[in-house]
Amino acid sequence: MSAPGQALGALVAYRGATGGRVNLTLGIAAFVLFIAVWYLIVFTGLVTERFLPYPGVVIGTMAQLLVTESFLNDVWISVARVWGAFLLSVVAAVPIGIWMSSYRIVGALVEPIVDFIRYLPVPALVPLLIIWFGIGEASKVAVLWMGTFFQLVLLIADDAKRIPREFVETGYTLGAKPRQITRSIVLPSMLPTMVDNLRITLGWCWTWIIVAEIVAANSGIGHYIWSMRRFLKTPEVMAGILVVGIIGLLTDQAVRIAHRRLFRYL
Amino acid sequence: MGAFVQIQDVFKEFETEGKGAAPIPVIDGVSMEIREGEFVVYLGPSGCGKTTLMRIVGGLETATTGDVLLGGERVTGPDRRKGMVFQAYTSFPWLTVLQNIKFGTKYRDDIGEPERNQIANHYLRLVGLEDFADFYVNRISGGMRQRVAIARTLAAAPDILLMDEPFGALDAQTRDFLQEQLLEICRAERKAVIFVTHDVEEAVFLADRVFMFSARPARVIEEIDVNGAIGPERTADTKETDAFFHLRNHVRDLMRDQARAIA
Ligand SMILES: Nc1ncnc2c1ncn2[C@@H]1O[C@H](COP(=O)(O)OP(=O)(O)OP(=O)(O)O)[C@@H](O)[C@H]1O
Ligand SMILES: [Mg+2]
Numbered sequence: 370m371s372a373p374g375q376a377l378g379a380l381v382a383y384r385g386a387t388g389g390r391v392n393l394t395l396g397i398a399a400f401v402l403f404i405a406v407w408y409l410i411v412f413t414g415l416v417t418e419r420f421l422p423y424p425g426v427v428i429g430t431m432a433q434l435l436v437t438e439s440f441l442n443d444v445w446i447s448v449a450r451v452w453g454a455f456l457l458s459v460v461a462a463v464p465i466g467i468w469m470s471s472y473r474i475v476g477a478l479v480e481p482i483v484d485f486i487r488y489l490p491v492p493a494l495v496p497l498l499i500i501w502f503g504i505g506e507a508s509k510v511a512v513l514w515m516g517t518f519f520q521l522v523l524l525i526a527d528d529a530k531r532i533p534r535e536f537v538e539t540g541y542t543l544g545a546k547p548r549q550i551t552r553s554i555v556l557p558s559m560l561p562t563m564v565d566n567l568r569i570t571l572g573w574c575w576t577w578i579i580v581a582e583i584v585a586a587n588s589g590i591g592h593y594i595w596s597m598r599r600f601l602k603t604p605e606v607m608a609g610i611l612v613v614g615i616i617g618l619l620t621d622q623a624v625r626i627a628h629r630r631l632f633r634y635l
Numbered sequence: 636m637g638a639f640v641q642i643q644d645v646f647k648e649f650e651t652e653g654k655g656a657a658p659i660p661v662i663d664g665v666s667m668e669i670r671e672g673e674f675v676v677y678l679g680p681s682g683c684g685k686t687t688l689m690r691i692v693g694g695l696e697t698a699t700t701g702d703v704l705l706g707g708e709r710v711t712g713p714d715r716r717k718g719m720v721f722q723a724y725t726s727f728p729w730l731t732v733l734q735n736i737k738f739g740t741k742y743r744d745d746i747g748e749p750e751r752n753q754i755a756n757h758y759l760r761l762v763g764l765e766d767f768a769d770f771y772v773n774r775i776s777g778g779m780r781q782r783v784a785i786a787r788t789l790a791a792a793p794d795i796l797l798m799d800e801p802f803g804a805l806d807a808q809t810r811d812f813l814q815e816q817l818l819e820i821c822r823a824e825r826k827a828v829i830f831v832t833h834d835v836e837e838a839v840f841l842a843d844r845v846f847m848f849s850a851r852p853a854r855v856i857e858e859i860d861v862n863g864a865i866g867p868e869r870t871a872d873t874k875e876t877d878a879f880f881h882l883r884n885h886v887r888d889l890m891r892d893q894a895r896a897i898a
Pocket of ligand 2: 685686687799
């Protein structure tokens with residue numbers, strides 16, 4: 370088979386090998402196709418421009434927004450809220466998750482409650498959290514924290530539980546104490562999957578921040594999107610949403626690259 | 636020299652899940668004594684309780700009744716005196732070969748940093764992995780990974796070396812090579828070794844004494860004095876001698892009887 374033929378074969382083979390270049394090309398192609406379909410929908414008048422502006426208009430609006438100081442301020446505020454809450458969530462979830470997997474009593478005590486709270490819908494908690502924390506920064510952080518901590522702590526506990534029993538036993542037979550095993554064996558062993566889980570959790574933060582900012586805020590991207598809605602400024606609304614997507618995509622890629630660098634041994 | 640390890644009338648039952656289920660007896664009254672520097676092999680059919688008995692000696696499992704003494708002291712839990720090499724690969728993927736071996740010295744308080752490096756390099760050479768010192772263990776073969784695990788365990792300076800089918804997952808050539816290398820290392824170290832296997836040839840080749848176990852629950856059905864039968868010298872040619880051949884056949888027949896008992 371010729372080289373391009375082989376490449377094509379690998380593309381459609383079940384679990385076939387893929388290369389970075391091919392993946393990038395396909396990824397870009399999907400975006401182009403998406404925008405083309407969008408364009409056609411407006412062009413054919415399937416949806417009126419008032420509800421769905423041309424892609425060019427939305428992208429133009431976004432370009433303009435990205436040099437508008439007040440909008441950049443909104444972006445900055447949302448980013449700060451997301452990272453603040455995310456870090457608070459991580460700082461709590463990592464030690465508690467590892468504890469849960471290390472000591473049966475902690476796991477047995479904490480897991481049922483965590484499991485229960487995990488199923489409380491976060492949007493329903495927003496009003497309660499506003500009553501408790503007001504409409505300032507505290508309530509935003511509380512919403513994000515509630516939306517991520519309880520998921521994250523279980524993911525971390527699972528990551529820690531999944532390391533081979535023999536790793537821990539090796540630690541004992543080399544003379545390590547439980548604390549030393551946690552620090553020098555359990556943590557490094559679970560780190561790659563943990564970083565992956567943190568990346569996914571950070572993504573959820575962006576969902577909850579928009580919810581929180583729409584309900585009660587006078588700043589942030591969510592607030593911007595919601596206030597543009599009132600004037601039916603569809604291009605602005607869509608541009609705001611796109612900006613959230615782009616920030617998410619960039620963060621995700623940055624963490625992926627860091628992951629590859631950090632865990633070269635994988 | 637007197638007994639270094641004393642296993643005294645050990646019984647072990649495992650609790651089973653499920654209401655009213657009877658506990659499973661796994662070790663049925665085993666006693667033995669192992670001298671310092673002696674290489675002892677546990678041989679027995681699959682699932683008979685070899686691993687369990689070794690884990691009891693290592694303090695990773697507790698006997699239901701009976702005691703294990705190490706240098707006259709009762710074993711109550713795992714520690715650095717009882718080094719263990721597992722069948723599963725346990726070298727750490729986030730460390731290089733040399734770092735893995737050095738990890739064995741991490742919790743020794745009898746030495747300082749220069750000695751740790753010295754010891755790590757010594758065992759790196761002893762297991763013949765100098766050329767792979769800076770490789771991550773995911774990049775080396777299974778046989779090499781087991782050598783890393785053995786070197787790491789030795790670097791911790793244990794009093795006894797417990798090995799649970801360390802070569803179980805390896806191909807025949809690698810196995811033969813590692814068996815010879817292991818014997819050389821153990822001669823140099825003069826440590827007591829308990830080595831678990833269900834490969835008859837491996838057992839006879841490595842052992843000073845073989846303990847043949849029954850099908851579960853494990854009892855010692857025969858103690859085979861390999862040194863008495865074929866002498867303490869072992870080389871690559873040992874496996875070709877008549878004495879080795881006869882002894883291996885005898886042990887193989889014992890093994891077959893036990894395997895039949897399961898079937
Ligand atoms: N933690 C446990 N709980 C319950 N049963 C167990 C446990 N560990 C082992 N067993 C049972 O005890 C028996 C002996 O197991 P063990 O691993 O000691 O056998 P083995 O001789 O090492 O076998 P193999 O040659 O297959 O490694 C098996 O039937 C096993 O199912
Ligand atoms: Mg076993």
